[in-house]
Amino acid sequence: xxxxxxxxxxxxxxxxxxxxxxxxxxxxxxxxxxxxxxxxxxxxxxxxxxxxxxxxxxxxxxxxxxxxxxxxxxxxxxxxxxxxxxxxxxxxxxxxxxxxxxxxxxxxxxxxxxxxxxxxxxxxxxxxxxxxxxxxxxxxxxxxxxxxxxxxxxxxxxxxxxxxxxxxxxxxxxxxxxxxxxxxxxxxxxxxxxxxxxxxxxxxxxxxxxxxxxxxxxxxxxxxxxxxxxxxxxxxxxxxxxxxxxx
Ligand SMILES: [Zn+2]
Numbered sequence: 001x002x003x004x005x006x007x008x009x010x011x012x013x014x015x016x017x018x019x020x021x022x023x024x025x026x027x028x029x030x031x032x033x034x035x036x037x038x039x040x041x042x043x044x045x046x047x048x049x050x051x052x053x054x055x056x057x058x059x060x061x062x063x064x065x066x067x068x069x070x071x072x073x074x075x076x077x078x079x080x081x082x083x084x085x086x087x088x089x090x091x092x093x094x095x096x097x098x099x100x101x102x103x104x105x106x107x108x109x110x111x112x113x114x115x116x117x118x119x120x121x122x123x124x125x126x127x128x129x130x131x132x133x134x135x136x137x138x139x140x141x142x143x144x145x146x147x148x149x150x151x152x153x154x155x156x157x158x159x160x161x162x163x164x165x166x167x168x169x170x171x172x173x174x175x176x177x178x179x180x181x182x183x184x185x186x187x188x189x190x191x192x193x194x195x196x197x198x199x200x201x202x203x204x205x206x207x208x209x210x211x212x213x214x215x216x217x218x219x220x221x222x223x224x225x226x227x228x229x230x231x232x233x234x235x236x237x238x239x240x241x242x243x244x245x246x247x
Pocket of ligand 1: 155156157158159160175176177178179180
């Protein structure tokens with residue numbers, strides 16, 4: 001049970017102190033295949049726990065739109081559709097972690113992706129006095145992921161997302177809200193979905209091994225309903241804080 005969100009909303013200063021102590025120096029890293037719902041969960045718990053949700057994709061887009069020094073370097077690379085190099089991403093992460101709102105912890109979603117990134121991130125965290133990160137692996141059986149991803153259709157007008165299995169539109173192929181035509185992203189076609197999942201598995205296996213050896217890896221069953229996954233994440237967080245004697 002996560003006592004924290006309710007308690008924090010009850011009163012002002014005392015709760016804020018408690019909240020600070022509870023969340024002290026904690027880096028969370030969410031790993032998971034496409035369709036595992038880790039982005040959604042990261043947003044939910046970031047709000048509940050009062051920690052910033054950091055996605056390197058969002059950070060890059062922000063840097064580009066603000067025209068920062070890093071953004072100016074990243075822009076042509078992204079426009080060519082190439083991957084932004086590790087050193088640039090890490091520089092951006094470092095700058096982001098220096099902002100005040102990240103001082104007591106944060107949630108990384110989709111970063112790191114490679115062992116070199118993970119090693120560098122470790123050094124960055126240590127240099128800033130952060131403890132060992134809590135790394136959560138979102139585990140979902142492949143057949144469930146295929147069902148989630150290949151059932152996904154997007155409105156070509158408003159961007160609403162439907163799932164023909166779990167959340168179908170009232171009229172097949174038509175958006176409930178604006179009558180827009182529903183289209184399937186090329187990425188979500190069943191034959192492509194399997195390839196995406198296999199590629200993810202290949203790329204991420206070394207990373208989960210890396211964090212398992214560090215003793216930092218936790219797993220959640222991401223095939224459960226959303227509210228149960230959120231609850232499991234709260235338990236992981238509480239356990240981690242208990243281990244540190246930070247409760
Ligand atoms: Zn629509």
